Amino acid sequence: MSAARFKWDAHVCLPLSVDTDVSDLLAYRRAGVDFISLNIGMCMNPPAQISAVISHFAAAISTTEGLKLVDSTADLEPGVTGVAFDLEGGRPLQGRAEAVAEFHALGVRMMHLAYNRNNKVAGGCHDAPMALTALGHEVVAEANRIGVLLDLSHTGTQSSFDIIAASSAPVVFSHANASALYNHARNISDAQMRAVAETGGVVCPTGVGKFMGLDRAPTAQDMLPYIDHALATVGEEHVGLGSDMWFAQAGIDETPPPDPVTGQGFDPHYWWPEAFGYDHNGSAIGGGYLAPEQWSVLPDLLDTRFGPRIADKVLGENMRRVAAAVWC
Numbered sequence: 001m002s003a004a005r006f007k008w009d010a011h012v013c014l015p016l017s018v019d020t021d022v023s024d025l026l027a028y029r030r031a032g033v034d035f036i037s038l039n040i041g042m043c044m045n046p047p048a049q050i051s052a053v054i055s056h057f058a059a060a061i062s063t064t065e066g067l068k069l070v071d072s073t074a075d076l077e078p079g080v081t082g083v084a085f086d087l088e089g090g091r092p093l094q095g096r097a098e099a100v101a102e103f104h105a106l107g108v109r110m111m112h113l114a115y116n117r118n119n120k121v122a123g124g125c126h127d128a129p130m131a132l133t134a135l136g137h138e139v140v141a142e143a144n145r146i147g148v149l150l151d152l153s154h155t156g157t158q159s160s161f162d163i164i165a166a167s168s169a170p171v172v173f174s175h176a177n178a179s180a181l182y183n184h185a186r187n188i189s190d191a192q193m194r195a196v197a198e199t200g201g202v203v204c205p206t207g208v209g210k211f212m213g214l215d216r217a218p219t220a221q222d223m224l225p226y227i228d229h230a231l232a233t234v235g236e237e238h239v240g241l242g243s244d245m246w247f248a249q250a251g252i253d254e255t256p257p258p259d260p261v262t263g264q265g266f267d268p269h270y271w272w273p274e275a276f277g278y279d280h281n282g283s284a285i286g287g288g289y290l291a292p293e294q295w296s297v298l299p300d301l302l303d304t305r306f307g308p309r310i311a312d313k314v315l316g317e318n319m320r321r322v323a324a325a326v327w328c
């Protein structure tokens with residue numbers, strides 16, 4: 001039996017409900033994953049829903065043996081899966097850069113500034129090209145000051161380069177695949193990947209079938225070409241993994257309530273436009289996700305393909321390095 005390997009999943013999603021069962025995350029413990037970044041909301045989720053979800057997740061995780069909320073990488077322990085929260089988009093900040101510190105106090109350690117569509121902070125990857133706004137520059141400075149890791153997944157190309165230029169800290173793509181291998185607007189160019197690496201950051205290929213041209217859940221084996229391409233493009237110090245696993249739970253309704261400002265109801269066709277290949281039949285928006293059990297298979301696969309030194313970096317050491325530098 002080989003020694004335990006340090007493993008970091010840069011993005012995992014539970015249903016965004018106060019009724020969600022967080023014990024699904026124990027599948028990561030069984031697969032020996034040391035840390036997961038857990039989504040607590042996206043641009044379409046009103047702040048009140050996000051607050052309620054954070055409270056529920058934090059309380060439930062703190063009473064679940066094998067899971068632990070962490071503030072920093074120093075809090076990680078062998079045999080326990082550390083969890084910190086991530087926010088997908090700048091809209092829940094409600095126009096206030098100070099809200100970054102408020103989310104940080106609730107356990108948020110990573111955030112994107114846009115989710116697929118444009119907002120007052122930054123542009124999304126499924127919308128018209130848009131620069132980082134003046135508010136966006138304030139948010140970047142505040143995230144740098146507080147120690148929140150900036151994530152460019154779901155962000156428009158122009159805004160992503162603006163954030164890279166503005167940030168004084170390393171930035172990441174926590175869950176994004178190379179468009180050189182599969183062309184989709186959620187995927188990213190080699191130039192974006194290289195620019196992230198130049199900040200000292202990390203690019204994490206993601207296990208979403210739709211962004212790999214698959215209509216099923218990807219396997220660890222399916223990840224290899226994306227990891228291979230990332231290593232060839234940005235080098236072994238700058239590649240990690242973010243599954244984007246989404247757990248379906250029977251009877252849980254995570255439909256966002258109406259927007260508190262506009263009163264408009266949630267429209268999935270706006271956030272995941274058909275024009276970008278999304279369908280809206282059941283839960284098929286993602287086309288299947290890399291399951292936590294695949295983390296048990298990844299070390300041997302990566303060892304065989306890239307050797308144990310590079311495998312360790314991809315499995316978790318690169319993300320741990322960046323988080324330790326940014327969260328401090």
Ligand SMILES: [Zn+2]
Binds near residue numbers: 088153175244
């Ligand atoms: Zn996402």
